[in-house]
Amino acid sequence: MTEPTQAANDTQRRYREFMDLLPLTLSLAGLPPSESGRYYTEQQIETRLFAIRHAYKAGRSLVKELITK
Template sequence: MTEPEKQQQRAREFQALLPLILELAGLPRAEPGRYFSPEQLEARAVTIRHAYKVARQLVHEIVVQGVS
């Protein structure tokens, strides 16, 4: 598999997991007319990255071990 194909596969995987990722992250939405500060955006990005890792691990465990 070429590098561009790997990148596309990772992007598709992320998009497929996005609803689970956001649910695991538990981040509130911004109030209408209010915006997050750069520091808040960075903190939210870190939370989403961590939730992505947890989501991938969860899916892997379910595929390998099944649902108990």
């Protein structure tokens, strides 16, 4: 396999992994949905991104732990 093809396959694999974990991630983050017609400030978005990043890491770790048992 050539390097660009391998890189593309790795990217697709990581994307699928992220999408598979997205429901768990959002559940772990526990973030409420926005109100209709109301937008978040830049600081609020950064705070939500922080929560989602950490929830993704926790969810990924949990799934890996459960798979290896």
